[in-house]
Each structure stands twice: as structure tokens, then as C-alpha cells.
Amino acid sequence: MDPSYALSFKLNGRQVKQEVSPRTSLADMLRNQMGLTATHIGCEQGACGACNVVVDGKTVRSCLIFAIQMEGAEIETSQGFEGDPLMATLRENFANRNALQCGFCTGGMLLAARDLIKTTPKPNREEIREHISGNFCRCTGYEAIVDAIWKTAHEALDLEGEK
Amino acid sequence: MKPHLFQYIRAESTQAAIALLEEFGEDAQILAGGQSLVPTMALRMANPETLIDISAIAELQTIELSDGVLTIGAGCRYVDVLNSDLVAKSAPLLCQAIPYIAHDAIRNRGTIGGSLALADPASELPACMLALDAVIIVESKDGQRKIPAGDFFQGTYFTDLAENELLVAIEMPEIASNQIHKFYEISRRSGDYAISGGAFVLTHEDGCIADARLAYFAVSDCAVLATKAGEALVGNSLSSEIIETVSDIAAGEIEFFADLYNGEAMKKQLTKVLTRRMLTKIHDGMN
Amino acid sequence: MSGPYENTERHTQFVGQDKPRRNAVRHAHGRGKFVDDIVLANMAHIAFFRSPYAHAEIISIDVEEARNLLGVVDVFTAADITDICTPWVGKLDHFPGLRSPEQLPLANGRARWNGEPVVAVVAETRAIAEDALELIDVEWQELPAIVGIDNSRSADGPLVHPEYDSNVAFVMELTAGDSKDAFANADVIVEDTLELGRQTGLTLEPRSIIADFDPSLRKLTAYHSTQTPYQMQDIFTRHFNLSEENVRVISPDVGGSFGMKLHVYGEEMAAVAASIRIGRPVKFIADRMESFLSDIHLREHKVHARMALTKDGDILAMQVDDATGIGPFSVYPRTSAMEGNQALRLMGAPYKMPHYDGKLTVLFQNKAPTCQYRAVGHPIGVTTTEHLVDLAAKKLNMDPFEIRRRNVTTQDMYPLKTAGGYILERLSHEECLDKLEKLMDYQALRAEQAELRERGIYRGIGIGAFIEITNPGPAFYGVGGARISSQDGCFMKLEPSGKIRIAVSVTEQGQGTETVMAQVAATYLGVDIDHVDVITGDTERTPYGGATWASRGAGIGGSTVMIAALALKENLLEIAAVILQGDASKFDIVDGEIIDIATKRSVISLSELGRIAYFRPDTLPADYHPQLSVTRHYVPQGTPFDFTNGVQASYLEVDVETGIVKLLDHWVVEDCGIILNRQLVDEQIRGGVVHGLGGILFEECLYSPEGQLMSATMADYLAPLANEMPDIHIAHCETPTNMTPLGAKGVGEAGTAAAGAVVLNAVNDALHPLDATLRTTPLTPERILTALGKI
Structure with a gap:
């Protein structure tokens, strides 16, 4: 059986401890040990984006990082962002625009969208399409996702406190 | 798709990492960003016994x-x-x-x-x-x-x-004031491996190319410098004729390797087109 | 349609309301629950040793070392579970002559495709199970692999199944009129051979199951990412010798399915066998490589087709010879003959084509099995037909719109039977073509195309008409002998608070099934849609039915909910009449209130009615028993299917030096009858279109000549990403069907049906001045440059 090692890090704003096997990916730890199941595993190869999480302020693939590397890190998952108005608006617009069907890509897609609006506050459709091209969606054909992100970025959202 | 069990060591300094490499020899592998290594380990195509994580070394x-x-x-x-x-x-x-x-x-x-x-x-x-x-x-x-x-x-x-x-x-x-850097690749989807890609550094003097380093990737067994094409540029201005000639030379001197979707002929054709387009862009930018 | 609902007024009260799907809100907040999110106590994990060869005899299997690894719970081969699981065969009676050998969950004696599961390992974790796989030693005798279609068809080549005399699984021939005579007298004949590449489903959530067998009661609970829990309940019951009431299949959130999650797979059956063997829950989550290797593939066809026309451009006849490679087995229980069957029947289907000869040959190969997937057969039929129509238009120097207008079936012809044998109730081809021409501003695009061509820019416009098979009735699987229900059921109750809860047998995989069912219930009951809760995907909590596939959810499921709502409404009005000592026929329900029709005033709310009926029935007359819930079942009537129709167009640019295609625009005009929810319909179409675009430009399961799958990661199997996809413009016509009380048809296949065809036509239109024609898909840059003679 696998050995396990103690680990301490910040997760969605709270300091936590975990014991992990060296071979456990960050995605597997979040899902299987911490119940954060909105971080989905679609390929374990870094290709699909469903497992995106934010580590130390940067969006990364949690399937391509070993959990044991996370000592001292700050991790946010798509289930975090409590009180984040941008994430709240994205969620609302994704649901209203039907920018998700099965919902499996959604957590990763929301993080990609949030990243884009943080760095490019008023992206055009091409920039949105380019930016979310690291996230695979099999259901929507992407247009509704582009619409929802565009609307979030361009319409009546006061993000000044956010920036 | 789970990797073999391995020993994980986080190296705190370059010296520590080197000492660990010495200690564990061929059974160890360096873990840097992990974006290629981790998926390869997940497929069990890479099975290091020890991973030396250098990502924390400032x-x-x-x-x-x-x-x-x-x-x-x-x-x-x-x-x-x-x-x-x-x-x-x-x-x-x-x-x-x-x-x-x-x-x-x-x-x-x-x-x-x-x-x-x-x-x-x-x-x-x-x-x-x-x-x-x-x-x-x-x-x-x-x-x-x-x-x-x-x-x-x-x-x-x-x-x-x-x-x-x-x-x-x-x-x-450092780039010199008379140098031009140009990068471009042709791929089917954004973010994909290229069918052909080029990284060019051109040095010009008095409107002529004084030195040209034309490097290519995704076309051969490793990145490759088209030296003959580079030499052919030297002493010339970037006319459409010379661009055409140099593109042909580049496509002629590289030993092309097929990938899953593109055969050698495809790689050759796209390398020629890529070279022409890059040099044309450079020419347009110079004028 | 005849029957009790003939005169029911069609309501679309909640159509167009911009309410988000409740499950979309849930997913956006990370509150989805997929099979892999479920953890059961004492759960073990299963992994599979797979065949490294496309075709090989298993000489011996040594699992001792694997069995002894710490953390391994069980290791078994096919031979170890023959007493638990009976074999299956993918045959149906309405495909006479279809043959396929018996299958077990694991390869038995011989492996027939690269990736076929051979040995199952159950362990405390998936990682340990994978460790154990490396300790398994199988001695193989490699056999020649049958890979290509021609390879399989060759008369003296090696056989996939030595017990058969050839690699032919099934042959079907269709004839209408006299095509020989039509070709003999034709002014113009066009013909070509198309080779369509094999694709795979690539749902983002992979195939998943937790099989939880309780040996004390011999009760199986399966949490299963399937579209069709009732079918799986039946299959688990029969093949594991269980009692049907002891088998419960729960489909929680399903992360995409598209037909891929309809079929019986060895791995899921092995997981059930494992749970029965060890008496613990066993989880199988396919990893991405396993998905590529063992999910069903689709649409590997080689079609030789000819079309005969008059000099005026009237289509007289088609002759089609379609060969398709299905891998080593016809997939259970729906068979792998269905795709070819539908492809063959859809040839020429939008057009007045009196004469037709079609032949289908279904071939065994040593590749992953193929089976039904979104728009089953449509892309093959539509691509072939529309390619020939465009070849004919070019030859006749006719505009693509003109030739199609001239040939589409018209309003005066319905109902009609197509050359392929389908009965069409009423379609709207002419209206769709007119709408499309305006929507895309066709003439302006042609002008732009011509102008750019002068400057060496090659843009193309492609157009294609289609019909779409939806709402399959009992004549589909029932007559073939499959235990796949064509009826659906709905249980509906009034909660004491006046809210409505319904449980329905159609299922949700992201299409919006639950929302549409809530809309229908709300509309026909007269309550707010927010006051309707919908339960799906649990054989223990919902009536038995067919579930969701083949675009049957809205049309058939919706009709089921509609008649249940009408029945419950009748009951509620009667209860109100009893309470108020009035006349039920004078009452109606509006916004959750019983109103007096004459005064339009509320006489009692549903919440008050619920309070009295549930908690104070003592205030009602003696021996009065209010019926506060109903169950209704609905069987589709009339023709075997309800057909929809539509037309699509693509505008694109081909870089003739690199072979890269840039999609600029895409249009769809389609007619799915009554539209229940415009946004959901449009997004079904868009999603479907992108499946078609993926298939025509990117997606291909590439096998080596030895039968090794080479595109088995998401870096190597190219699927559509956002950057390469265009915005998709959609318009509708609405021709209701009279086959269902609701008037709605399906829409899940429409986008996929013709998207590839119009891109092929657009690429060939772009390359026409260069005298190049593409006929092999996907349209890779290499294939395009080869056609252009550049490489």
C-alpha cells in the first residue's frame, strides 16, 4: 500500500492538512480526499481543462500536479470564490445563457473565463474563443459559453473593487 | 491512468538537486513544471523511482x-x-x-x-x-x-x-538594434503541435541580410537550423525572388520526419510556405 | 393522430420564458453529482488488462503475481465468470441475417481489437489495480489483423471470426422504382466514392459505473452513467440471473452521452460481475485512454454512389453501395447494423427521387466496435447525397439553391414515402430553403466569394438539405425483439403545499429534459414552472420507459408528461368541485389557483386544496377519496418515426498553400415542429453542428496497418475547440406533428446531420476553380493539399 505524507496548504481560503501518497495528483486529492468533486477529471493528460484550479494565483491543471507538491500553496477550486462578484456573475450568466449542458466542463471553463476577464476586462469574441481553447466542451459547441463570458465582461458589472 | 509509486523529494537549492541526482542516478528524474512528465508518468511510459522536485528553487x-x-x-x-x-x-x-x-x-x-x-x-x-x-x-x-x-x-x-x-x-x-526576431507556426488548432514552425533571427546591414539563423521545429527529429537557407540570405535584400529561393533551399535541406497526421511531403510543403510567409512578413515590417 | 387528445388545444405558455435550467444553475455552482463523485463505504476499484494486439490468440494467462499484490481484492478472466454472467449477442430480428458471435465481459480465448479487456483486477485503489495489471503475464499468438474496409471485404483475406465464411456481418438491399432504367435514360450522371473516417464519442465524463451488489438479498444497485437505466436494469437482470425488482439502476448527472452511453460494454458488465464475486461496491471509471480504446466508435464508411438526373436538373435516381466497418462484434443490444441501415435509407431522402437501389455491407474488423451515435447514419446519407447534388449542379451549371429547390419534396406531396422507405408526415423544405437564402444573404456572399477569388483567396459556400429521424416508436426496437421500451411513463403528484412533483422515464444528460418536462407539466396543469420538480434517472423512483435517445425525449417524454398533467388536472378540478360543491367543468387552473372560468376569479388555491385533501379529508363527503397523484403512460402512435427537416450552409476559406480550412460562418434553418424551449433547441442544434464540424475537419480514430489505435489521447485525437468553431446562426420553421399530442418532434440529431456535408461542399466549392475535389474525411490539410496536387 502507498505511504502517505502530511501536507499543509490553504484551500478556498482555509488552512488545511492532508495526508497524501506521492503519486496522488492534486485533482485526485481534491476529489477523493476532500470531496471537492466539481474539479472534474476528463483526461489526466492536461488536455481537457475540466480539472483547472488556481494555485498561488495562477490557473493550472490539477491533473498535472502531484498533491505532495502543494506544501504551503494557496489553492482555489471552482467551488471556492465565495463572495467573488465576478465568479457569481459568471455562474449566473452561464446558467441563464445555457452555456453548459452536461456540466462536466463547467468548473474549468468558469476558471478560464474568470482569468480572461481579470487580464482582459473587455475581451472580444475572438479573444474569448482563443482563451477558452484550452478547455474542451463536447456539448455546447462553445457559442453559448462565448456569449456568457462576453455578457459578463461587457454588461453592467462593477468589477472595480475586484481589480 | 495512475503513475507508479515513487519517492518524492523537494530540492531546496540547486546544489541539493545536483546532490540528489548524484545519489539516485538513473532512477531519478527532475520534476520541473511537470506538464510533459506527469502525463507520461500517468501513462506509465515514464516510471522514475525518485522525483526530484526543483519547482521551489528560487x-x-x-x-x-x-x-x-x-x-x-x-x-x-x-x-x-x-x-x-x-x-x-x-x-x-x-x-x-x-x-x-x-x-x-x-x-x-x-x-x-x-x-x-x-x-x-x-x-x-x-x-x-x-x-x-x-x-x-x-x-x-x-x-x-x-x-x-x-x-x-x-x-x-x-x-x-x-x-x-x-x-x-x-x-x-541581447537582440541588437539591427536584428529582427520572428516566430510563427502553422497548426490545425490553436495550441496544437505545429505541422511546421519557424523561429528566425535576422541581422541586417544597409538593407541587406548580414546573418540569418532560420530554425525550425515539428518538422524533423529535433529542432533544426537551416544553415544553407540562412547562408543564401546573406548579402541579399528580402526581394520576393530571394524569399522564394531561400524557402526552397530550406525545404530542400531539412530531413523531414512525418507525424501522426502529416507525411514528409506535407512537412516540406508547409515549411516552404512558412518560410516564405515569415520572410515576407519580415520584409513588410522592415519597409 | 386520433384518440382522446385529438382536440386538446396546444399550449406553449412557458415557451420563450428565459428561465435557466435548474440543473444548469446547480452545475454552475459546482453542485453536480456524477458517478465518480459518489463514494460508497467499502468500495473497490476495477481496472483492466487490455489486448496489446488487434488480433491474437490467448495461449495462457498468469495472474498469480497480480493476485498476490497487497491491496488486490480479486483478479478474474472470462473463464472465471461464465457461471455469473451469460453471454450476449448483438442481433435483432428486423435485421435478418445479421450475425455476430457471443460476447462475454472479457475476451474469451481470442482478443479481437487493440484495447479489448482481457483480465479484470479489483483493488483497494485504482492505482493499485493498475500496479497489478503490470504483473499479469499473457502469452499471445498474434494473428493477422483485419483493419481497412477493403481489407475486410477481400474474399481471400484473413477472417475476424474463423467460424464464419467471410467478414460480412450483414447485407441489406433497398429498391424503389427502376434505377437501372432511370440511369439508362438519364441526361446527366454523377458518381463518386467517399471514404468517411472513423470517429469516437469523447464525452467529457468518461463511462462510469459503481456496481453495488448486496449478496444477502441478491440486490444490485448500479450508479451508472447511462442514458438508458431501464434497458440496463433489464440487461443486468437477465445476464446476471437476478430478479428484476432487485435491480436498481440510478443515473445521476451524466456528463455527455450522445448515444455512446446506450450500449453494453464489457467493462461495466465486469464491474457488476466483480461486485457479485466480492460482495462489495466496485467502481469503474474509464480513463481517457480506455475511452479511446473501448468506447464505441462510429461512421467508418466507404460509399460508392451515383446519381442520375435530367438535363433540367431533376433527380431521377441514386445507386449506392455503402460498406461500413464495425469492428469485431455487432454491439449489444441495439446492433451495429442500425447506422448503415439509416445511412442507406436517408440517401436522397429530401428529394423527389423516384428510383433507388441501395446496398449496405456491414463488415467485421479488428478495431473497436462501432455503434449508434448522435445522428445515427445521417451524416453518411446526407454527405453522400449532398456531395452528388453539388457535383450535378456544377455539371449542369446550376446554382446549389436552384437545384435543391427544384428537387425537394413539396407541400402537395405529403404524406409520402421516400425511396429509402421512410414515411414523411409533413416537412417544410421549400420554406427552409427560402429562409436560409435570406438569412445568409446568399447573393452577397457569392459576390464576395467572386471578388476574393480574383485576389487569390479561395472561399467556398456549401449548402445541404436533410431530414432527421426523431421520436422512434414501437416499430423501431420492439419489433426487432429488443427489450427496449418505446413507451414512457410519468408519475405526477400534488404536494400538500400545492406544488407539483413529477417522476418521468425520460432522462437528462444536459439537453434540458427536466426543464422541458417541467414546462410541459406547468403549462398543462396551469402552475408556475418553478413549482414543478422533476425526478429522472432512477429505475426505483420513476415509471418504466425508454429514456432519452434518438431524439425522443421532448416528443415522447413531453407527450407523456402532458397527458399525466391533464389527468391530474382533471382530478384536481374534481376535488375542487367537491370541496366547493360546484361543477368541475366550470373550473380551470391558472397560476396555481382554481378559478371560476366565468368570472376568472380564484375560488381556491392549490395549496388550500392540498391542505384540505391531505390533512382535512374529514371535511369532505363520506367515502370520497381524492386522487392526488396520477401515473400515465404514452405509446407513440402512427408511423415508426416523426421526421424533421432542415437545411444548413457553411462559408469558409481554404488556405490553398497549407490546406488549413477556416470556418467563417454556419447557418441552420430547421423545423422540429412545436418548439418547447427555443434556447434549448438552439443549443441542441449548435452542439450538434459542432459534432459534425469535428467529424468533417478534425476527428479520426487512426489505426496502424497492424490495428494499433494511434490517436488514443486528446492531444492526438483532434476534437473541436472554441477557437476553430464559428458562430452558428439559427432560424426555424414550425410544422407540428400530429403524431404526438404535444406536436413536438426531436432536434438532437439535426445539427450533426448535415454540418459535415455542407463543409465538404463548401471546401469543394472553394477548390472548384483549381479542379480539386475532396472525397475523404476528415478534410485534413494533408488531404486537401494532396487533392490540390501540391504534395
Whole structure:
């Protein structure tokens, strides 16, 4: 059986401890040990984006990082962002625009969208399409996702406190 | 798709990492950004017994310019290089190239050193190193070796890096005022491996090309410099005739390797088109 | 349609309301629950040793070392579970002559495709199970692999199944009129051979199951990412010798399915066998490589087709010879003959084509099995037909719109039977073509195309008409002998608070099934849609039915909910009449209130009615028993299917030096009858279009000549990403069907049906001045440059 090692890090704003096997990916730890199941595993190869999480302020693939590397890190998952108005608006617009069907890509897609609006506050459709091209969606054909992100970025959202 | 069990060691310094490499020898592998290694381990195609994690070593993550030489630590992530004003000013080729590497989330984690040490023939950075005439700095308990990029990349996933050596930095000359950096690749989807890609560094004097380093990737067994094509440019201005000739020479001198979707003829055709388009863009930019 | 609902007024009260799907809100907040999110106590994990060869005899299997690894719970081969699981065969009676050998969950004696599961390992973790796989030693005798279609068809080549005399699984021939005579007298004949590449489903959530067998009661609970829990309940019951009431299949959130999650797979059956063997829950989550290797593939066809026309451009006849490679087995229980069957029947289907000869040959190969997937057969039929129509238009120097207008079936012809044998109730081809021409501003695009061509820019416009098979009735699987229900059921109750809860047998995989069912219930009951809760995907909590596939959810499921709502409404009005000592026929329900029709005033709210009926029935007359819930079942009537129709167009640019295609625009005009929810319909179409675009430009399961799958990661199998996809413009016509009380048809296949065809036509239109024609898909840059003679 696998050995396990103690680990301490910040997760969605709270300091936590975990014991992990060296071979456990960050995605597997979040899902299987911490119940954060909105971080989905679609390929374990870094290709699909469903497992995106934010580590130390940067969006990364949690399937391509070993959990044991996370000592001292700050991790946010798509289930975090409590009180984040941008994430709240994205969620609302994704649901209203039907920018998700099965919902499996959604957590990763929301993080990609949030990243884009943080760095490019008023992206055009091409920039949105380019930016979310690291996230695979099999259901929507992407247009509704582009619409929802565009609307979030361009319409009546006061993000000044956010920036 | 779960990797073998391995021993994980986080190295706190370059010296510690080198000592660990010495201690564990061929059973150990360096974990930098992990964006290629981790999926390969998940497929159990790479099965190191020990992983030496160098991602926390701050001294490998510096970017410095001194005496006209830009030094980038091997542990710098793509995103750090992309966002570095110093790199933008002194080696714009890299800032042109990095947006083509996979996608955002990968660029936020993958490292320069990791890409170079892996030497994937489809990877953008080895070609940039060739074009920039960069030097790869590797270190072992016996000290540092400085290896010209042209000698470092030796084949598919094959470099001059010895088992006990750590890739620590790359050095490249700062761009001169009469130099042009140009990067471009043709791929089917954004972020995909290219069908053909080019990294060019051109030096011009009095409207003529004085030196041309035309490097290509995703076309052969490793990144390759089209030296004959480069020589053919020297002494010429970028007329459409010379561009056509040079494109033909480049397509003629490279030994093309097929990939899953594109045969050698395809690689050759696209290399020719790519060369022409890049040189034309450079010409348009000069005027 | 005849029957009790003939005169029911069609309401679309909640159509167009911009209310988000409740499950979309849930997913956006990370509150989805997929099979892999479920953890059961004492759960073990299963992994599979797979055949490294496309075709090989298993000489021996040594699992001792694997069995002894710490953390391994069980290791078994096919031979170890023959007493637990009975074999299956993918045959149906309405495909006479279809043959396929018996299958077990694991390869038995011989492996027939690269990736076929051979040995199962159950362990405490998936990682340990994978460790154990490396300790398994199988001795193989490699056999020649049958890979290509021609390879399989060759008369003296090696056989996939030595017990058969050839690699032919099934042959079907269709004839209408006299095509020989039509070709003999035709002014113009066009013909070509198309080779369509094999694709795979690539749902983002992979195939998943937790099989939880309780040996004390011999009760199986399966948490299963399937579209069709009732079918799986039946299959688990029969093949594991269980009692049907002891088998419960729960489909929680399903992360995409598209037909891929309809079929019986060895791995899921092995997981059930494992749970029965060890008496613990066993989880199988396919990893991405396993998905590529063992999910069903689709649409590998080689079609030789000819079309005969008059000099005026009237289509007289088609002759089609379609060969398709299905891998080593016809997939259970729906068979792998269905795709070819539908492809063959859809040839020429939008057009007045009196004469037709079609032949289908279904071939065994040593590749992953193929089976039904979104728009089953449509892309093959539509691509072939529309390619020939465009070839004919070019030859006749006719505009693509003109030739199609001339040939589409018209309003005066319905109902009609197509050359392929389908009965069409009423379609709207002419209206769709007119709408499309305006929507895309066709003439302006042609002008732009011509102008750019002068400057060496090659843009193309492609158009294609289609019909779409939806709402399959009992004549589909029932007559073939499959235990796949064509009826659906709905249970509906009034909660004491006046809210409505319904449980329905159609299922949700992201299409919006639950929302549409709530809309229908709300509309026909007269309550707010927010006051309707919908339960799906649990054989223990919902009536038995067919579930969701083949675009049957809205049309058939919706009709089921509609009649249940009408029945419950009748009951509620009667209860109100009893309470108020009034006349039920004078009452109606509006916004959750019983109103007096004459005064339009509320006489009692549903919440008050609920309070009295549930908690104070003592205030009601003696021996009065209010019926506060109903169950209704609905059987589709009339023709075997309800057909929809539509037309699509693509505008694109081909880089003739690199072979890269840039999609600029895409249009769809389609007619799915009554539209229940415009946004959901449009997004079904868009998603479907992108499946088609993926298939025509990117997606291909590449096998080596030895039968090794080479595109088995998401880096190597190219699927559509956002950057390469265009915005998709959609318009509708609405021709209701009279086959269902609701008037709605399906829409899930429409986008996929013709998207590839119009891109092929657009690429060939772009390259026409260069005298190049593409006929092999996907349209890779290499294939385009080869056609252009550049490489």
C-alpha cells in the first residue's frame, strides 16, 4: 500500500492538512480526499481543462500536479470564490445563457473565463474563443459559453473593487 | 491512468538537486513544471523511482540581463518569461513563441528548462534557442558546462544533458538594434503541435541580410537550423525572388520526419510556405 | 393522430420564458453529482488488462503475481465468470441475417481489437489495480489483423471470426422504382466514392459505473452513467440471473452521452460481475485512454454512389453501395447494423427521387466496435447525397439553391414515402430553403466569394438539405425483439403545499429534459414552472420507459408528461368541485389557483386544496377519496418515426498553400415542429453542428496497418475547440406533428446531420476553380493539399 505524507496548504481560503501518497495528483486529492468533486477529471493528460484550479494565483491543471507538491500553496477550486462578484456573475450568466449542458466542463471553463476577464476586462469574441481553447466542451459547441463570458465582461458589472 | 509509486523529494537549492541526482542516478528524474512528465508518468511510459522536485528553487527562477547577455533560469515558467519586460526587450522571439505553446493553464506551470531538457521535436523552445544562438548551462557536482544549443539538441527526446547534470539556465545574446526576431507556426488548432514552425533571427546591414539563423521545429527529429537557407540570405535584400529561393533551399535541406497526421511531403510543403510567409512578413515590417 | 387528445388545444405558455435550467444553475455552482463523485463505504476499484494486439490468440494467462499484490481484492478472466454472467449477442430480428458471435465481459480465448479487456483486477485503489495489471503475464499468438474496409471485404483475406465464411456481418438491399432504367435514360450522371473516417464519442465524463451488489438479498444497485437505466436494469437482470425488482439502476448527472452511453460494454458488465464475486461496491471509471480504446466508435464508411438526373436538373435516381466497418462484434443490444441501415435509407431522402437501389455491407474488423451515435447514419446519407447534388449542379451549371429547390419534396406531396422507405408526415423544405437564402444573404456572399477569388483567396459556400429521424416508436426496437421500451411513463403528484412533483422515464444528460418536462407539466396543469420538480434517472423512483435517445425525449417524454398533467388536472378540478360543491367543468387552473372560468376569479388555491385533501379529508363527503397523484403512460402512435427537416450552409476559406480550412460562418434553418424551449433547441442544434464540424475537419480514430489505435489521447485525437468553431446562426420553421399530442418532434440529431456535408461542399466549392475535389474525411490539410496536387 502507498505511504502517505502530511501536507499543509490553504484551500478556498482555509488552512488545511492532508495526508497524501506521492503519486496522488492534486485533482485526485481534491476529489477523493476532500470531496471537492466539481474539479472534474476528463483526461489526466492536461488536455481537457475540466480539472483547472488556481494555485498561488495562477490557473493550472490539477491533473498535472502531484498533491505532495502543494506544501504551503494557496489553492482555489471552482467551488471556492465565495463572495467573488465576478465568479457569481459568471455562474449566473452561464446558467441563464445555457452555456453548459452536461456540466462536466463547467468548473474549468468558469476558471478560464474568470482569468480572461481579470487580464482582459473587455475581451472580444475572438479573444474569448482563443482563451477558452484550452478547455474542451463536447456539448455546447462553445457559442453559448462565448456569449456568457462576453455578457459578463461587457454588461453592467462593477468589477472595480475586484481589480 | 495512475503513475507508479515513487519517492518524492523537494530540492531546496540547486546544489541539493545536483546532490540528489548524484545519489539516485538513473532512477531519478527532475520534476520541473511537470506538464510533459506527469502525463507520461500517468501513462506509465515514464516510471522514475525518485522525483526530484526543483519547482521551489528560487535561484533557478531568475531573469537577468548583463553585458548584453540575457540569462533565464531553467525554473522560470513560460508565463514568467512571457510577462518579463526584460525578455520582451532583449529576446522578443521568446515572447512571440510562448503564446503558441499549448494553453494558458499549461503555460502557467511549464518551465523553460523542462521544455529544453525534454527536447520534444515539436516543441517551440529548442528552435528558439537555435535561432538565438543560445547557450544551455548545465551543472553537476563537477561544475558547470555551457553547451551551445546547436550541440545540445541531438534527436527526439535526446540531448547532451548527462544523467547527473541539471539544466540550470540559458544564456542568449541581447537582440541588437539591427536584428529582427520572428516566430510563427502553422497548426490545425490553436495550441496544437505545429505541422511546421519557424523561429528566425535576422541581422541586417544597409538593407541587406548580414546573418540569418532560420530554425525550425515539428518538422524533423529535433529542432533544426537551416544553415544553407540562412547562408543564401546573406548579402541579399528580402526581394520576393530571394524569399522564394531561400524557402526552397530550406525545404530542400531539412530531413523531414512525418507525424501522426502529416507525411514528409506535407512537412516540406508547409515549411516552404512558412518560410516564405515569415520572410515576407519580415520584409513588410522592415519597409 | 386520433384518440382522446385529438382536440386538446396546444399550449406553449412557458415557451420563450428565459428561465435557466435548474440543473444548469446547480452545475454552475459546482453542485453536480456524477458517478465518480459518489463514494460508497467499502468500495473497490476495477481496472483492466487490455489486448496489446488487434488480433491474437490467448495461449495462457498468469495472474498469480497480480493476485498476490497487497491491496488486490480479486483478479478474474472470462473463464472465471461464465457461471455469473451469460453471454450476449448483438442481433435483432428486423435485421435478418445479421450475425455476430457471443460476447462475454472479457475476451474469451481470442482478443479481437487493440484495447479489448482481457483480465479484470479489483483493488483497494485504482492505482493499485493498475500496479497489478503490470504483473499479469499473457502469452499471445498474434494473428493477422483485419483493419481497412477493403481489407475486410477481400474474399481471400484473413477472417475476424474463423467460424464464419467471410467478414460480412450483414447485407441489406433497398429498391424503389427502376434505377437501372432511370440511369439508362438519364441526361446527366454523377458518381463518386467517399471514404468517411472513423470517429469516437469523447464525452467529457468518461463511462462510469459503481456496481453495488448486496449478496444477502441478491440486490444490485448500479450508479451508472447511462442514458438508458431501464434497458440496463433489464440487461443486468437477465445476464446476471437476478430478479428484476432487485435491480436498481440510478443515473445521476451524466456528463455527455450522445448515444455512446446506450450500449453494453464489457467493462461495466465486469464491474457488476466483480461486485457479485466480492460482495462489495466496485467502481469503474474509464480513463481517457480506455475511452479511446473501448468506447464505441462510429461512421467508418466507404460509399460508392451515383446519381442520375435530367438535363433540367431533376433527380431521377441514386445507386449506392455503402460498406461500413464495425469492428469485431455487432454491439449489444441495439446492433451495429442500425447506422448503415439509416445511412442507406436517408440517401436522397429530401428529394423527389423516384428510383433507388441501395446496398449496405456491414463488415467485421479488428478495431473497436462501432455503434449508434448522435445522428445515427445521417451524416453518411446526407454527405453522400449532398456531395452528388453539388457535383450535378456544377455539371449542369446550376446554382446549389436552384437545384435543391427544384428537387425537394413539396407541400402537395405529403404524406409520402421516400425511396429509402421512410414515411414523411409533413416537412417544410421549400420554406427552409427560402429562409436560409435570406438569412445568409446568399447573393452577397457569392459576390464576395467572386471578388476574393480574383485576389487569390479561395472561399467556398456549401449548402445541404436533410431530414432527421426523431421520436422512434414501437416499430423501431420492439419489433426487432429488443427489450427496449418505446413507451414512457410519468408519475405526477400534488404536494400538500400545492406544488407539483413529477417522476418521468425520460432522462437528462444536459439537453434540458427536466426543464422541458417541467414546462410541459406547468403549462398543462396551469402552475408556475418553478413549482414543478422533476425526478429522472432512477429505475426505483420513476415509471418504466425508454429514456432519452434518438431524439425522443421532448416528443415522447413531453407527450407523456402532458397527458399525466391533464389527468391530474382533471382530478384536481374534481376535488375542487367537491370541496366547493360546484361543477368541475366550470373550473380551470391558472397560476396555481382554481378559478371560476366565468368570472376568472380564484375560488381556491392549490395549496388550500392540498391542505384540505391531505390533512382535512374529514371535511369532505363520506367515502370520497381524492386522487392526488396520477401515473400515465404514452405509446407513440402512427408511423415508426416523426421526421424533421432542415437545411444548413457553411462559408469558409481554404488556405490553398497549407490546406488549413477556416470556418467563417454556419447557418441552420430547421423545423422540429412545436418548439418547447427555443434556447434549448438552439443549443441542441449548435452542439450538434459542432459534432459534425469535428467529424468533417478534425476527428479520426487512426489505426496502424497492424490495428494499433494511434490517436488514443486528446492531444492526438483532434476534437473541436472554441477557437476553430464559428458562430452558428439559427432560424426555424414550425410544422407540428400530429403524431404526438404535444406536436413536438426531436432536434438532437439535426445539427450533426448535415454540418459535415455542407463543409465538404463548401471546401469543394472553394477548390472548384483549381479542379480539386475532396472525397475523404476528415478534410485534413494533408488531404486537401494532396487533392490540390501540391504534395
